[in-house]
């Protein structure tokens with residue numbers, strides 16, 4: 001059986017504690033590899049290697065040298081595209097048709113975009129008057145923040161890990177990555193690409209393991225990490241923030257959501273249906289930006305529900321290699337238990353199940369997979385847990401509304417504020433409503449349309465800080481002001 005080891009100081013190493021855990025393909029329940037679980041010893045070695053590389057070859061490189069290497073990393077991912085695709089789809093069970101268009105290309109793009117950006121962002125300068133009349137010049141320079149702890153989730157493993165590692169390295173930092181225990185493979189594979197691209201040893205380190213009382217906690221408790229970037233559940237974000245408070249380390253947190261879609265009667269129905277189908281069901285609903293609450297203006301409510309139901313029932317449930325499949329399993333049987341508990345709760349709370357609500361019949365070879373049906377409900381009260389809590393599954397509740405003000409109030413009613421999707425052909429209404437939604441990202445007549453230069457992150461309990469474009473550079477660098485008396 002294949003073993004997945006830590007990548008520390010440019011070498012693949014096993015755990016001194018001898019502990020390994022299973023990596024399971026959620027499409028069929030088969031163990032695909034055994035993964036070394038890091039103890040404090042490996043985490044410490046990874047942080048030390050990262051510190052040494054920061055103070056050594058990586059820290060001494062010019063921006064041009066560094067960014068040329070990061071372009072080679074992107075090229076290296078593309079050169080081994082099929083290997084990354086296979087690994088990502090085995091770990092997650094997601095359709096290759098999805099991962100080949102989103103996960104793997106974005107893995108490469110995350111290095112290219114930030115390598116180019118760092119070369120083209122100017123820092124500020126201010127001339128000032130002084131009492132003696134000679135004046136002074138203030139100018140700012142950017143310096144790497146240091147050793148960055150990267151803790152990443154399982155839903156878009158390569159995409160979300162490189163979304164952090166790309167800009168962190170472009171800015172001259174070094175990293176210790178703790179990928180999700182569910183999806184260790186592409187993060188491990190990236191070590192080989194880094195080595196081949198000429199990234200000095202110690203710049204990119206990977207430790208595997210779980211969260212609490214394991215690699216995740218050991219990393220956030222390590223005193224020699226300068227900042228943490230995390231994507232995942234809000235509760236985990238709180239735990240990481242508390243650990244980072246020791247030593248006053250900065251955090252960038254992209255957390256949970258319970259995103260609203262608002263569909264006005266003046267929308268283009270075809271676009272609204274297509275976009276809502278993707279936002280509710282893509283990646284089996286395991287996208288933090290996904291829509292789990294859909295508010296539809298009353299005159300088009302029945303038609304919208306009927307058409308979304310028809311679309312959901314046309315999804316092709318199947319394993320990654322099946323070219324027709326556009327709907328894979330959940331990440332694990334454990335996660336399926338959580339999702340199914342909400343499916344049951346919806347029924348208990350009196351929902352009308354428009355479609356789905358259970359587990360699909362699958363052929364024998366997939367019977368042990370974490371399959372679940374795409375599900376749509378109507379008729380729940382606004383305070384049902386199904387409508388207020390992040391489920392992170394392929395499901396949505398649709399509720400009618402009458403006025404624009406009511407839709408805005410409903411959308412803003414929860415403590416989350418990650419993303420919203422708005423469907424209307426009235427451009428004035430689009431701007432008016434978008435401006436009032438309490439969310440870090442608002443899509444109008446689209447969903448998951450990403451320009452990597454834009455600010456990305458959540459408001460309220462959906463996160464702290466923004467990444468993307470110059471905002472990533474803000475987080476991954478320290479701005480130092482130098483004041484020169486002339």
Ligand SMILES: NC(=O)C1=CN([C@@H]2O[C@H](COP(=O)(O)OP(=O)(O)OC[C@H]3O[C@@H](n4cnc5c(N)ncnc54)[C@H](O)[C@@H]3O)[C@@H](O)[C@H]2O)C=CC1
Nearest residue numbers: 152153179180210211212216217232233236239255288392
């Ligand atoms: N992209 C997103 O917004 C994601 C949201 N979730 C949400 O979180 C729920 C639970 O899924 P999990 O995988 O358990 O998410 P999680 O937030 O616990 O895990 C994400 C990452 O954090 C690490 N982690 C967990 N506890 C930690 C700790 N105490 N210290 C340091 N690192 C820690 C995990 O090992 C993993 O690498 C899901 O049902 C979903 O609602 C999960 C994954 C991604």
Ligand SMILES: O=C(O)/C=C/C=C(\O)C(=O)O
Nearest residue numbers: 155163231287288289450
């Ligand atoms: O496009 C991105 O950078 C991120 C997309 C999705 C997430 O952040 C998520 O699902 O957590």
